[in-house]
Amino acid sequence: MYHAIVKRIATKNFTRVNEKDYDALLKDCAPDVYHSFGGKHALGGERHDREALRRWFERLGRLSPTLRLTVRDVWVKGGPRNTTIIIRWTATQDMPDGSPYNNHGVHIVRMKWGRIVSIDANEDSQLVAEGLRIIAAHGVTEALAEPIVS
Numbered sequence: 001m002y003h004a005i006v007k008r009i010a011t012k013n014f015t016r017v018n019e020k021d022y023d024a025l026l027k028d029c030a031p032d033v034y035h036s037f038g039g040k041h042a043l044g045g046e047r048h049d050r051e052a053l054r055r056w057f058e059r060l061g062r063l064s065p066t067l068r069l070t071v072r073d074v075w076v077k078g079g080p081r082n083t084t085i086i087i088r089w090t091a092t093q094d095m096p097d098g099s100p101y102n103n104h105g106v107h108i109v110r111m112k113w114g115r116i117v118s119i120d121a122n123e124d125s126q127l128v129a130e131g132l133r134i135i136a137a138h139g140v141t142e143a144l145a146e147p148i149v150s
Contacts, residue, residue, distance in 0.1 A: 003076040010076075010085050010109065014069045022057040026050055034118040039125030041132050045147030052150035053119075063135055063143055066094040083111040091123070095131065096138035103127050 009028070016025045035047040035056065043060060047053050060067070073088040091103040105123030109116060136143035 002080065006076045006083060006085060006111070007074045010074050010087050011071045014071050014087065014089060017057070017060075018068055020061045022054060022061070026054055026057070028114070028116050029053065030112070030115040030117045033116055035121070036119070037121045037125075038123065039129055040147075041125070041129040042143055042145045042147060043128060043132070044125065045149045047148060048150045052148055056148045059142065059145075059148060063132065063140065064093050068092050080111075080113055085109040085111065093131075095134055096140075097134050099134065101127075101131055 013025050013028070016022070029050050031050050032048060033050055033053055035053045037043055037045065037056075042063065043056070047056055068091065070090045070092075071087055072090060073086075075086045077084045077086075085108070087107045087109065089105060089107065091101070091105070093101045095101050103124050105121065107122070108118075108120040110118040132143040
């Protein structure tokens, strides 16, 4: 039963990203949540608190307003005191030059007592960097900004 509830929460959190409902997602995060997103680009790097993660989500929303994440599989291991969730997903978005954007990845999320304590996002970071260069070439300079780190 617990694993089924956690799967629903994980899937709902991806829906929240699609809907830009970051506040709802962030309220489930520990104040010292750890977030890692691969690559050396505006979305890459590591964050170590909820406020930095909020700024990262807000940037994601500005840079990728049409991003759609689709959860393909969710696996849950452990109990309430130490839960690991693995989410396999695909991503699409409309690129300003009309080119297709299709990525895929896996998030490894850890929860303790219902709070998200870490999010480790693993995707094709080279594809993300290429997409950000296309976005920057169409006038969105933030796509070339330094990563948000804390």
